[in-house]
Amino acid sequence: MTDFLDINKTDASDLHNILGQAKAMKAARADQPKGTLDADTPLANHMVALIFEKPSTRTRVSFDVGVRQMGGQSMILSGSEMQLGHGETIADTARVLSRYVDMIMIRTFDENVLLEMAEYASVPVINGLTDRTHPCQIMADVMTYEEHHGSIKGKRVVWMGDGNNVCTSFLHAAGQFGFDLTFSGPSNLEPEAEAIGYAREKGSKVYIERDAHKAVEGADLIVTDTWLSMHDKQSARERRHNLLRPYQVNNELLASAGDNAVFMHCLPAHREEEITSEVMDGPQSLVFDEAENRLHAQKAIMRHCLGV
Numbered sequence: 153m154t155d156f157l158d159i160n161k162t163d164a165s166d167l168h169n170i171l172g173q174a175k176a177m178k179a180a181r182a183d184q185p186k187g188t189l190d191a192d193t194p195l196a197n198h199m200v201a202l203i204f205e206k207p208s209t210r211t212r213v214s215f216d217v218g219v220r221q222m223g224g225q226s227m228i229l230s231g232s233e234m235q236l237g238h239g240e241t242i243a244d245t246a247r248v249l250s251r252y253v254d255m256i257m258i259r260t261f262d263e264n265v266l267l268e269m270a271e272y273a274s275v276p277v278i279n280g281l282t283d284r285t286h287p288c289q290i291m292a293d294v295m296t297y298e299e300h301h302g303s304i305k306g307k308r309v310v311w312m313g314d315g316n317n318v319c320t321s322f323l324h325a326a327g328q329f330g331f332d333l334t335f336s337g338p339s340n341l342e343p344e345a346e347a348i349g350y351a352r353e354k355g356s357k358v359y360i361e362r363d364a365h366k367a368v369e370g371a372d373l374i375v376t377d378t379w380l381s382m383h384d385k386q387s388a389r390e391r392r393h394n395l396l397r398p399y400q401v402n403n404e405l406l407a408s409a410g411d412n413a414v415f416m417h418c419l420p421a422h423r424e425e426e427i428t429s430e431v432m433d434g435p436q437s438l439v440f441d442e443a444e445n446r447l448h449a450q451k452a453i454m455r456h457c458l459g460v
């Protein structure tokens with residue numbers, strides 16, 4: 153049994169195995185109704201708690217459906233309705249939940265909440281997004297890229313806009329899967345230095361390019377995300393929008409990249425802000441495959457964590 157806390161904390165060989173299993177499990181249930189049990193039900197007799205301290209559509213539904221397809225049972229808990237949101241410590245919550253459930257997935261604000269949960273729980277803990285990272289998302293993204301264009305190793309990925317939590321996990325993935333990453337965004341919204349250092353230490357190239365059009369030249373994959381994340385203050389909205397507007401992914405920008413480039417966004421998207429509908433709904437967009445693959449990737453992550 154093991155946790156899934158971040159892409160840089162799981163061995164690269166395990167990450168590859170997880171994606172291999174995700175692809176096989178996806179293929180095995182192609183065209184089946186969503187509620188059909190998998191032929192193999194490795195989560196039978198397992199109970200999974202899904203805790204949310206922030207809103208969610210994809211993470212919430214894909215984990216829930218994934219547990220059920222594998223024969224397990226799940227419960228969705230809102231942090232604010234638990235004693236956790238009213239002063240009970242994370243350590244005590246972790247110890248108590250470990251007496252009831254076999255695995256915990258948590259979406260929270262401060263990464264320390266996740267880390268403390270993992271430290272005190274005696275069952276595996278999965279990171280469903282913190283202010284700092286979003287590893288499950290990037291596992292689905294790598295899976296999606298590889299389904300369409302083969303191995304991501306050696307490819308040129310361009311992150312456009314805010315160097316946020318999703319960007320940090322992309323940098324971890326650059327190091328683990330061996331692709332290069334160019335960040336194009338304003339200087340005061342650059343990704344954290346630690347993640348850039350991590351990717352470089354692992355041998356990946358990380359570039360910073362202020363000019364969005366130059367950044368995407370020769371890109372294999374262009375990725376962006378919202379200009380205001382769930383942990384950002386609403387009062388920062390106007391300032392951030394002004395800073396990030398030059399980094400909108402639109403048809404003009406895609407033209408600078410060329411036909412080879414594909415586009416991804418973890419969603420939810422804010423159409424006509426960071427991404428235009430023409431790109432989002434256009435032929436180079438993989439966003440809905442990406443959303444679907446959250447389900448398949450996370451099913452394999454859960455099996456990895458439980459060792460089943």
Ligand code: CP
Nearest residue numbers: 208209210211418419
């Ligand atoms: N991409 C993602 O994590 O979406 P949700 O916030 O809807 O879970």
Ligand code: NVA
Nearest residue numbers: 316377381382418419
């Ligand atoms: N960066 C976004 C990702 C949402 C899935 C946020 O944290 O709100």
